[in-house]
Amino acid sequence: MAQNRKLSTVQAALKVLAYLAQHPEGLEAARVASLLGKSLSTAYALLASLVAEGFAERDGTTYKLAQDALAPAPAPQLAQPEKLTDALEELYLRTRERAFLALLTREGKLRLSNRGRQGMPKPAGLEDELSSGLHAMALGKAVLAHLDETALAPHLQALHPRTALTITDPLTLEDELAKVRQMGFAVEMEEFLEGLSSLASPLFGSDGRVIGAFGVVVPSRRFPYAFTRLLQAVQEVARAASSCSVEAPLRAESAAPRPLEAEGAGDSGMPGEVWERGKAPSALEPAHLGRSVEESKVYAPKALREAANLQDYAAEYAAAQADPEGFWADWAGRFEWFRGWEAVRELQPPRHGWFLGAQTNLTHNALDRHARGPKRNQLALVALSGDGKTHKLTYRELLSLVSRLAGGLGKLGVGPGDRVGVYMPSGLEAAVAMLACARLGAVHVAVSAGMSAAALRERLEDTEAKLLIAADRLYQNGRPIPLEPIVEEAIKGLPLRVLWHSRGAQSHPLEFWELLEAHAQGTPAFPVDAEHPLFILYTSGSTGKPKGVVHVHGGYMVGITYHLRQLYDLKDGEIVWSTADLSWIVGHSYGLYAPLLEGLTTVLREDRLDFPDPSSFYETLERHAVDVLLTSPTWLRTLRRHGAEWAERGEPRSLRLVSSVGEYLAPEVWHWASDHLAYVVDNW
DSSP: OOOOOOOOHHHHHHHHHHHHHHOTTOEEHHHHHHHHTSOHHHHHHHHHHHHHTTSEEEETTEEEEOTTTTOOOOOGGGSOOOOHHHHHHHHHHHHOSEEEEEEEOTTSOEEEEEEOOTTOOOOTTOSSEEOSOGGGSHHHHHHHTTBOHHHHHHHHTOOOOSSTTOOOOHHHHHHHHHHHHHHSOEEEESSSSTTEEEEEEEEEOTTSOEEEEEEEEEETTTHHHHHHHHHHHHHHHHHHHTTOOOOOOOSSOBOOOOOOOOTTOOTTSSTTOOOOTTOOOSSOOGGGTTOOOOOOOOOOOHHHHHHOSOOOHHHHHHHHHHOHHHHHHHHHTTSOOSBOOSEEEEEETTEEEEEETOEEOHHIIIIIHHHTSTTTTSEEEEEEOTTSOEEEEEHHHHHHHHHHHHHHHHHTTOOTTOEEEEEOOSSHHHHHHHHHHHHHTOEEEEOOTTOOHHHHHHHHHHHTOSEEEEESEEEETTEEEEOHHHHHHHHTTOSOEEEEEOOSSOOOSSBHHHHHHTSOSOOOOOOEETTSEEEEEEOOSTTSSOOEEEEEHHHHHHHHHHHHHHTSOOOTTOEEEEOSOTTSHHIIIIIIIHHHHTTOEEEEEOSOTTSSSTHHHHHHHHHTTOSEEEEOHHHHHHHHHHOHHHHHHHOOTTOOEEEEESSOOOHHHHHHHHHHTOEEEEEO
């Protein structure tokens, strides 16, 4: 058997849940303390936490298990169909931890797929296909708990220890699996790998049999603090994915419990509840997880439709199909070109080109064109720094900063075609750095601040970067996170210099603001070919090695501005806020370049949107009079979990449209966001 050790907070809480499940009549705190062998104050603290999180409820002096807290794993008909690979991506996006999908093969093995941050090492032993040791991991326990006796027997006969904490006694393991069936999830505390803990929920096929599990693996030091958040994410994703239509790889019937049944149950299959057509609950509660919402066609409000930039989609599409060259030439004519094009496009797969023979520079159209006209004193950029500073710059002021930094970069030897790494959080300095590179015809390579040294180095080596512009820290939840050690490790032995944006007391030989202020404004935008590279941005790596994608000045400029006006419906004089990190393609395109090209105002924010609390998000919308919000389904789900009271208190009066970008948006989240923010355009 495993060695005894002092119970962690999570383990103690799980024991309390098990005791409450065994005593439906309820237990007093003194009884819980006695069962745990801990003090009365500890028992009260554990019980209070469980009540606060919705796992338990108090009735006078006794505590009982909440009715919906540990519901049995639902039958598959309660969940929406969703591809398993999409569900794995969803779990990663929600947790930002190493996420796993384990599928049970006909031979009783677990075939693993995983998704994690770039540069995050895969835990040893959790790769490809596992045939033994399933009893030691949460993913395995979540599956074993729902196998019949015949399929389970071979696993109970080979209980080998992987660590000193691995359960190796069959009776103890059977008790553990009984708890998993009762609670609907499995927990593993360093039984499979020392220093790592995990959570998992079972995944059921269309015939009700267990086909695998979803789970996350987390460093044990962080596990107690992340437990509640991770549990909710894992359970939601597993339940939502349990109706996937996949070829059942099982050889045995599942022992999964039947769904709850009660007198007066509605069509949703949940006791005593009927949902109004097309309407989801206003709060995410355990009883609501994984259920589908009956949908009907919805239309944008009349006022939005009547004022929309794109009035006749069918006619627009027909015009683009009938004469694509004329269609895009007309839109491109809105911009200034140093030299006109000889052909609008040339498609010769796998290569293609747009506005061949033309010369332009994206920053000339994004800055100079507005700074010399009536928009010169209009706000171009509002940047909210993680250290509490707010920067507001007009088009004339932003052009001044960009041209001065471009002059400084030129003195460092940066010229057309040179690659420059940008390793900075979303803010003023990152925006100015990217624009200054583009102004010189240099190619910027933005890497998300905080990404590992290995990932940063890989991109610098791959692009043969000549210079790296880096911040020495970023801010998360108001706290400074050092980046200098990551940068120093990444550039070790590489022939490139670092231009530092020092945010602390320490200064560096080559400083961002010192270089900028040492040069006068007036560095012109260098005329480049329309097909000249503007930036290289790497893919996430979820489908293999990250790939550098090249975007160019001409076609990119024309394409993103059309999207901004016609898809996101931005109008002259409006303010747009893209919550995407500036190092993402959405941040590049709709957080920086497209709004500036169109002469609008864009908002950037470095820290978490709900720091120090959810009111901060709504205050940002209100204080900066944001008209259109571009955000992700992940953030909309987070807002929904925080609760409607924050939205009602915030009242973002100027907000008229929300665009959800990048991933699947569940209908119930769409309804919530449309009710509490503004009408939502789902761009996926």
